[in-house]
Amino acid sequence: MQIEFDVPAEMRDGTVLRADVYRPGGAGPWPVLLARLPYGKQTPMMTVLLDPLAAARRGFLVVIQDTRGRFASEGEWEPWTYEESDGYDTVRWAAGLPGSNGSVGMIGGSYFGNTQWMAALSKPPELKAIAPLITWSDPEDGLWTRGGAIELGTTVTWSLLHGADTLMRRHRTDPAALVSSLGRLVQDVDGLAGGGYAELPAGRFPAFARHDLPELGYERSRREPDWARSCTIAGRHHEVDLPTFQLGGWYDIFSQGTLDNFAAMRRAGRSATLIMGPWTHTNWQHVVGDVNFGFSAHSEYMGMRGRVHDMQFGWFQRILGGGDGGAVEPDTGQVLLFVMGINQWREETEWPLSRAVDTHFHLRAGGRLTPEPPSTAEQPEQFTYDPMDPVPTTGGALLMTDEFRTGPLDQTAVEAREDVLVFTTEPLTQDTEVTGRVKAVLFAATDGPSTDWVARLCDVDENGVSRNVADGIVRVRAATPGEPAEHVVDLWSTSIVFRAGHRIRLQVTSSNFPRWDRNLNTGEPEDSATTARVARQQIFHDPARPSRIVLPVVVPA
Structure with missing residues (x-):
């Protein structure tokens, strides 16, 4: 095997991007696997999403490139802006490398899952397949916002952590300035959990301006709405005439985006x-949060199917061909779901499952959740939401500082709160399987002009321990004070069997901070709001206003 470092590729505007190239032994030709990422092409995280040595051993010419303005590549760092044009130019360049058979596949996750979609939308003729893992479809549904609320935990953490390379490039000739600027950045990152996330205004986050750093894109998308197209796949899937391999996790920050991308491509x-x-998003092992899902859940095992990497490599080889340069027609694709609760992999042919039946569980007096709707008047539930004392983020689909654990966690402390x-x-x-998209329908009122509604589905075991399964938020920007209105909260999707003896639980509240920014209940725009007010909230459950959670229940065949 040969490895070449920092191989240059010139883009259409003259900017030079650099890649490491892993070339198998022998004469080739070989199909190309390309990854384009902003995290550093030799970062250890690469081995989770793409093991270049293993890929080269399987007969791929592997190209891993630093995106524009990052690490060894030239240019200014602007998240998303150049990925479509640079993706096109890079695919064409990689296809012409010595030893290439002229067919290129792209692989990687998260940001460099999106670089694949952008390259595919640009239609370089040599690109034959993409494997976008753990990535979104619509940036307004999990990347920048969710239900209208800012994905603050992801935005702040990602933007500040990726500021280090920007500062190193900016102050490369001034060691004193470099040390000082990096020190201040590290101080802000270390202080996020202790209060840094709470800086206001959330929609124009002070730390980004303080360090003069590019942010994930929420703020820019508000200034330049058309620019959001630079990382949006939703609505454009029909433009991609390629086979795709999607991989995601039920507790991934982009779980619904992965599912939406798959379903749209099938349509x-x-x-x-x-x-x-x-x-x-970062843990593909078998112990996630507080739960051991069994070793078969591990991505290195996959219920005796072998490594995820090998499954991907086999898929690419069927499409891109091998040493003779020939390719074969891809198969029609498969669906492999891990069903939590029973902790089993299950093969399907579709998503969503057509046999899942939307089943309503109604909010009732006394904290009950029943299949039967209320038949007589029941008094609404009330609580007070104080943005200065929000419900703390406890588990879920997170990408935040390490103080905030991900996945299914014990909800005892959260559920003990009065709000x-x-x-x-x-x-x-009996066992009850829920596989598909979950939503809560809330008839609710607030005493102010704006507020948030948060719903969380939980599994309560036989010992009374409640653990989160899925959640969502919806931001109400123009409420009529005191007037009940219907609000639908999208909890995204899951696959879990609630075992016999367990109980299904729904939490309803108005915050999940700092995962999502706090609604200050004033109706002021997020980019200027700094003053909060306490809100008095009501949740109704009566025959005219039947608040409920809708679960896609799968009946055993």
Whole structure:
């Protein structure tokens, strides 16, 4: 095997991007696997999403490139802006490398899952397949915002952590300035959990201006709405005439985006493969949060199917061909879901599952959650939401500082708060599978002009321990004070069997901070709001206003 470092590729505007190239032994030709990422092409995280040595051993010419303005590549760092044009130019360049058979596949996750979609939308003729892992579809549904609330935890953490390379490039000739600027940045990162996340205004976050750093894109997308197209896939899937391999996790920050991308490609008549594990954005092992899902859940094992990497490599080889340069038609794709609760992988042919039936569980007096709707008047539930004392983020689909653990966690402390309403079923008499998209329908009122509604689905075990399964938020920007209105909270999707003897629980509240920014209840824009007011909230559950959670229940065949 040969490895070449910092191989230059000139883009259409003359900017030079650099890549490491892993070339198998022998004469080739070999298909190319390309990854374009802003995290440093030799970062250890690469081995989780793409093991270049293993790929080269399987007969791929592997190209890993620093995106524009990052690490060894030239240019200014602007998240998303150049990925479509640079992706096109890089694919064409990689296809012409010595030893290439002229067919290119792209691989990687998160940001460099999106670089694949952008390259595919630009339609370089040599690009034959993409494997975008743990990435979004619509940046307004999980990247920048969710239900209208800012994805503050992701935005702040990502933007500040990726500021280090920007500062190193900016002060490369001034060691004193470099040390000083990096020190201040590290201080801000270390202080996030202790109060830094709470800086206001959330929509024009002070730390970004303080360090003069590019942010993830929320703020720019508000200034330049058309620019958001630079990382939006939603609505454009029909433009991508390639087979795709999607992989995600039920506790990943982009879990719904992965599912939406797969479903859209299938609707467009494309070959598409989907794998969904019980994983988070950075943990593809079998112990996630407080739960051991069994070793079969590990991405190195996959229920005796072998490594995820090998499954991907086999998929690419079927499409891109091998040493003779020939390719074969791809298969029609498969769906492989990990069903939590029973902790089993299951093969399907579709997503969403057509046999799942939307089943309503109604909020009732006394904290009950029942299949039966209320037949008589019941008094609304009330609580007070103080933005200066928000419900703390406890588990879930997170990408934040290490103080905030991801995945399913014990909700005891959260559910003990007076600003969290809890509704629970009786112990289940039989296993109940929920696989698909979950939503809560809340009839609610607030006494101010704006507020948030947060809903969280939990699994309560036989010992009474409640753990989060899925959650969501919706921001109400123009409420009529005191007037009930219907609000639908999208909790995204899951696959779990609530075991017999367990109970299904729904939490309802108005905050999940600092994962999502706090609604200050004043109606002021997020980019200028700094003053908060306490809100008095009501949740209704009566025959005219039947608040409920809607679960896609799969009945055993």
